[in-house]
Amino acid sequence: VCGMEWYGYAALGILTGFLSFLMDLSVSKLLRAHQWLYMKLEGHSLLQFLCWTLYPSCICVVGSSFSHSICPFSTGSGIPEVRAMLAGFEMPHYLSVTNLFTKYVGLICTLAAGSTIFLGKVGPFVHLSTMVGAYLSKLCSLVQTNKKDKAAGEMMVVAAAVGVASCFGAPVSGVLFSVEVMSSHFAVKHYVPCFFSTACGALTFHLFSVWSGDGETLQVLFKTNFPTALPFYPLEIVLFALLGLLCGAVSCCYLFCHRWILQVIKTNPIFIKWLTTEKALYSGMVAFLLASVTFPHFAGQYMASKYTMKQLLTSLLDGRQWTSESHNASVQVDPKPWLEWSSSGSSVYMTLTFFLLMKMWMLVLACTLPVPAGCFMPVFVYGAALGRLFGEGGAYVLSGLTSGQQWASINPGGYALAGAAAFSGAVTHTLSPALLAIELTGQFSHAVPALIATVLANARSRSGHRPSFYDAISISK
């Protein structure tokens, strides 16, 4: 009863969801192997240092040389290329099956390097899903010979949405993100295919997670434990708005650094020589540098570097106040997620500030690595840390000022949520991270504050016609 293309959309969603699940599974296995090895070497500082630094470096070298030698188009985020293709440019080599395979393996390597390299999954996954979509639309056009071109274009729009959706298991914000990032006009007739396909993708992703024993039922990716009775006071809206403006300002700073390094890479002769001839050596050295900075016995103890990306985000989104809880430590029963944040004995404010300052340049440096990698997830975590610091600081100041019980129950996790949404929204010049943050955590109570913070951060970062993160990459190419 329905056209061939609907089977195509379903297949696209299911395939991409399965690929996403398989990637998460392999990455978590590789990360666990690294953690296991590191734990086993407890007591031997030098060996631990070697294990900590050489493991990600080797993985980066492998990933970089692998993707360079098989398909050099597979490096980078991929979103700028997808945008160009949707705008009508023909780039067939960017959609080949070889590229699909290379990018997939390369992305697993990048993600397995973990939170030391601090790179993400979204951008390359959008590219991956576009490749799957292009392949499927070729198959469809073999079966039915008419209306070939139209179907291919539609499939690309749908595939971009599916990429985001099955990456996080978040169907709605996947569609919105692709609408915002990809093009300047959106045909409403693509709406239903997009949602159909993203629902298939998200469902597949969640179902495989359930069947692999990750939980009894479909769960959000980052579970949180916010208090439900009183999520926030009405007047806290002002604080959320301030946080949005702060995130906007910091994102301007980050985007400036990012543009600067893109410029340096393009013009500095040493960089040009290295990045054309010695890609593997360059990525190995950068990874080694980043890993040695985050070594837990050195500076890493001040930036919770033992956590993976997922653990970082979960700990930052925790629903309790770290400072007040750490004072009355006697009543604790469950594991404290902020333990790693104050392992060195210093206060969490110190650790969070240090984390923010260090990760800023590390993130900018990591973006220059010639491997398939995205920057959305790191930016999201960075924003969560910013929001957490703001929330903890705000709770401390307000409870000091008013010395009452009322403000003592401020939930800094909500600020982390809003901060993550606002900062990633400001960097990419989109609003859908507000929805994505809610879909990732399942905390609907903070929808309005997160949206307000994101809108204000966007207003701040867009003022003066600054280019967004993806615009900057497109311009530099």
Add this chain to the structure above:
Amino acid sequence: VCGMEWYGYAALGILTGFLSFLMDLSVSKLLRAHQWLYMKLEGHSLLQFLCWTLYPSCICVVGSSFSHSICPFSTGSGIPEVRAMLAGFEMPHYLSVTNLFTKYVGLICTLAAGSTIFLGKVGPFVHLSTMVGAYLSKLCSLVQTNKKDKAAGEMMVVAAAVGVASCFGAPVSGVLFSVEVMSSHFAVKHYVPCFFSTACGALTFHLFSVWSGDGETLQVLFKTNFPTALPFYPLEIVLFALLGLLCGAVSCCYLFCHRWILQVIKTNPIFIKWLTTEKALYSGMVAFLLASVTFPHFAGQYMASKYTMKQLLTSLLDGRQWTSESHNASVQVDPKPWLEWSSSGSSVYMTLTFFLLMKMWMLVLACTLPVPAGCFMPVFVYGAALGRLFGEGGAYVLSGLTSGQQWASINPGGYALAGAAAFSGAVTHTLSPALLAIELTGQFSHAVPALIATVLANARSRSGHRPSFYDAISISK
């Protein structure tokens, strides 16, 4: 730093949110007056009958004659007119301030008639907010003389989104609903103004609710109490998909009846004569008929007619199984929301089926009333009842078949949620009700099932190129 239009968007959101809050407040006062009067007459059946039937009839007559005599354009939903205006037709009389005032008062009358008339708020509110937007854009163009036409068009798009958003305090689905319903193409540059304005509107709506003493903090409109630990089993997805198909089939039936009655009204000479000359009499008689059918001492006891729309929805979305709970009635402590559904002593299956059968023709009849009224909310409640019946039945059958503890804990409230989303989505041919249902209840755990049910219901109701609810009205005009 920012243009005049941004102040306009903020003002639009705040004004519409305030209007929405004011309307909800007056409607709830009028409804409470009716309930108080009805309770006071306990024991006098005839007086109770007169109170039950004459109150909504009088209100309908007042609303209908008021809107007819001052501004005849104010009747009906308004969404088809807004669509036509967005498509480029000039209809200045639909945007006058007189119309705004008339529609506002008329809509309060309609809503105050309560669940006997069973009409909703969304459609007229979109029209109202468009009128506010048009007025504000005129003000803006007085201040800055250039780029007049462009700003007016943009303001209309934004206003349509704000209408939905501030009606329910649901910013994200407001934007999505207006994107889906209003036009065939969406310019992404309208995206940020839309979200900015809807966030302002939703925030204003929520804040006024808080300040009026409705709760301690910002809450969703319909609070639910779903179990959070295990929202649903993975295999229940199949049941949700079946529910989606069922909702699609029922929506086809409803849309057919609706088209039929629109046809009858246009062609039958008696109807034509009545509706042109005796509008007030016609609406009074229809309201009297509907009210006497729902009289609680008569057929109303089988359809929970004592509940207002809000209470109906809250009771249907309850997170417990009605049938199993009513057996072990001894352990109950809190108020049972399903009490009204089994007040006559008959089983809840009977009551729900009777409710669905009766409301079908009552809803179709109520849509012919010449008052400002929407059909989204009634359809939403109808879908919730359908989902509830499906969920209760499914839980009963499965616990009988498997006789195990596992399926005994199925949550029929989740089916009510998915059914509401799927049915209203199928009737209007949109997908955003899936998100709206989540924004209204704050239950993020059921996002994926609701989306799947909605997509399938849409597929069912769109097959064969049937026109949607709004298309049908547009065609008949």
